[in-house]
Amino acid sequence: MSGTAASPLAVAPLGRGFARLWTAAIASNLADGLGRTAVPLIATTLTRDPALIAGVSAVTFLPWLLFGIPAGMLLDRVDRRVAMAVANSLRFAVAALLAVLITTDALTIWLLYACVLAFGLGETVFDNATTTVVPALVSRDQLDRANGRMQSAEITIQNFIATPVAGFLFAVAIVLPVWLTGAGFLIAGLLALTIPAAAAHAAPRAGVEGEAAVERPPLSAVIRFLWEYRFLRWMIVLTSITASALAFAQGSVVLLLLQTFSVPAALIGVVTAAIGVGALVGALVSSRFVVRFGRGQVMFWAILVSGVGILGVGLTANVGVAIAAYAIGAFGVAVWNVPWGALRQAVIPGDMLGRALGIVRTIGWGLTPIATVLGGFVARIDLRLPFVIGGGLVVVLTLIASRLILSASAQAPAAEPVPEGQPS
Secondary structure (H helix, E strand, O other): OOOOOOHHHHHOOOOHHHHHHHHHHHHHHHHHHHHHHHHHHHHHOOOOOHHHHHHHHHHHHHHHHHHHHHHHHHHOOOOHHHHHHHHHHHHHHHHHHHHHHHHOOOOOHHHHHHHHHHHHHHHHHHHHHHHHHHHHHOOHHHHHHHHHHHHHHHHHHHHHHHHHHHHHHHHHOOOHHHHHHHHHHHHHHHHHOOOOHHHOOOOOOOOOOOOOOOOOOOHHHHHHHHHHOHHHHHHHHHHHHHHHHHHHHHOOHHHHHHHHOOOOHHHHHHHHHHHHHHHHHHHHHHHHHHHHHOHHHHHHHHHHHHHHHHHHHHHOOOHHHHHHHHHHHHHHHHHHHHHHHHHHHHHOOHHHHHHHHHHHHHHHHHOHHHHHHHHHHHHOOOOOHHHHHHHHHHHHHHHHOHHHHHHHHHOOOOOOOOOOOOOO
16 A cells, blocks of 8 residues: 555644643643542541541542533533633632641541542543543544543553652642642643633534534433443443453552562552553554554454453462553553544534433443442452452453454444645
8 A cells, every 4th residue: 555545644633622632631630640649648647547548549439420420411511611621620629628628737537538529520520521522623533543642641641740749749748749739720721711612512423524513412312322322332331340340450459569469668659650651552552553453353452451461460479470461451451442432422422422421431430439349358358369350350241242342343434534734
């Protein structure tokens, strides 16, 4: 193949509108990473009860169970740029309150729970909006690349920058990472207001020119759409169970590293970064894999690899092999996330995308706290056992659902070429 015809597709820029969204997401991811590292450390200064400290992680995901669908309904009705700004302004205010409580020595574990819950409320709006505006800013053939760019930035910022920085700042002053977290949220909210007006409201289905604007369907119609679309219905079930299995496996990973593999506490961050390398590489290469092999093939092998990697962590007694297997599992998850995100954006109508994603995330992420707690109880028997059960379940489910996953390539309409020089 000469490559001249394909070059416009390969090099077409994602556009300044997407670049502004990407910049806002980077600022928000930096704040998220700082907060998610600092908050558990703050909790250890308030209590040494493992159950109460584990509760911080559970509360982090609880907003998706409680507010995921309302957040999606909101985003289908208002200017999404304004919603992003308001959501992160709320998170800035919560960070400021948390900083004041720490400074005045008035913080309790229960007040920390309340702050984490409020942080999560803002996250359901901002993160959902970040996903729903992408189809309005890029064409259909760019969705996989755009989602890969978003995910690679998230992994890089949170794993390789925010986590070590937050630990250092916490050592200097407990309140310092909290103030910087709030500043990151505020900056991200302001940057969201600079995103082009095309992202303000529901867009036509990704890349479909001329799709007429219609009256916004009720929530019942969104639920009916997801239920009657057989592929989406079963994929939502599959991804929810596999996500829960992965959460089940990883709930006690810090104890696994410290106690079973005897990793020094000072090197936990290094191990986390090594695992993050696998996720980063997966996010960077995923869209290229989709172009080369097709969406269905990539999704099947990605989720299978993720399960094998997690299973490998539980089966080995060698710390080096365990870290490598964990990185491979993270690679598979990152590769999966890109085409799965792009596929949802491509097949769900724009006027119901916010609510649909809210429902999907409520089902998937809402189960995470339950799975994490269950995995913790199983870990009392053996810290590696949750990895064996969780990874094994993902492998079995992938093989059972192979035909469903492989059919992903046939779901989204074929991408339309972008003429050379046409803005994206």
